[in-house]
Amino acid sequence: MPAPAAPLRPRDSDALRGELRQLATLGGPPVLFGGVVAGDALLLSEFVGTRTGLLRGLVVRPSSGLGGATMVAGRPLAVSDYRSASTITHDYDTPVLSEGIKSVVAVPVLVDGVARAVLYGAYRSGAPVAGQAAELLVSSARRLADELRIRDEVDRRVKLREARQATAAGTESVREVHAELRRLAAESDGPLRARLHRLADRLCGDGDPAAAALTARELDVLTQVALGCTNLEAASRLSLKPETVKSYLRSAATKLGTHTRYEAVSRARRQGLIP
Structure with missing residues (x-):
């Protein structure tokens, strides 16, 4: 053929x-x-x-x-x-x-x-x-x-390059949806928050945030940073102070055994904690 x-x-x-x-x-x-x-x-x-x-x-x-x-x-x-x-x-x-x-x-x-x-x-x-x-x-x-x-x-x-580009674009869309679900969850209460978290978790791998002892807020911050947000941008999206975002990010990196924000995002993705 x-x-x-x-x-x-x-x-x-x-x-x-x-x-x-x-x-x-x-x-x-x-x-x-x-x-x-x-x-x-x-x-x-x-x-x-x-x-x-x-x-x-x-x-x-x-x-x-x-x-x-x-x-x-x-x-x-x-x-x-x-x-x-x-x-x-x-x-x-x-x-x-x-x-x-x-x-x-x-x-x-x-x-x-x-x-x-x-x-x-x-x-x-x-x-x-x-x-x-x-x-x-x-x-x-x-x-x-x-x-x-x-x-x-x-x-x-x-065709291989186009397929990779399409996959990358699809992955980026998943990450944006995941970040938005976690942001909405942070603004919600009770059953709705739990439901939004469950939906966000379905977009991740088989990772268990509890295994890394990450709090919901630490994951929220990592999710925003994974999209390329600065501390100031993440703070604005999550209705937090920039200093608070920095503190959550530092705490998450320590728990993940990393030293920089980029290492923390990479480790979290490898562990299936974020998409």
Whole structure:
């Protein structure tokens, strides 16, 4: 299966077209064409030296014709007399023979053992496609395979980065909700406070604040600091004095066995006390 298209990925068919044009300048067969495999079918889209438009847009299925056989075999296949060849199906005789093609070779572009495109080289004479012409086609297929492999790796890394960014954004949202729940709990009384604390705790890991002997207020302060708040900002959000916030933070750090606010937040997260 080809890699899913990425928003910034160039079209693979453009790279294939470039290879065909280069083949033409290097002395490849006079008729060159090919296409990219989408799903389980090959779509012919690029041509050099053709006389008609009958091959354009042709969909080649696995095992059908020379190209389909090449896709399945995973290696170059050729026929020296297309019309009478008995080793292939003749599903596409009309467009091929209308081009006057007699000998043709199909070379798969393999990425991790899977055909991602197919290059064709053909003559309108009965001479087999061999020697330098065949070597040029094989070399071109290898270059294209390397290009597609690189594009796949770029796509993989871009998607991995996007996934990490999405995860980070989701985690940050959880932390903001957690901090807000604890802030609201601090302003509430009785059953509502207990309920808000339970909801906030569900956003954390399996940590037990009691195990670290942290008070509710110490956790409130750590939660705000974890969002990047200064002591003054945390004090404003929790309706406390800055000195009181500093005292709670110092006490929490001592209980967690840390020396700085950042270490305290990190340790609290590792222990599952805050998200």
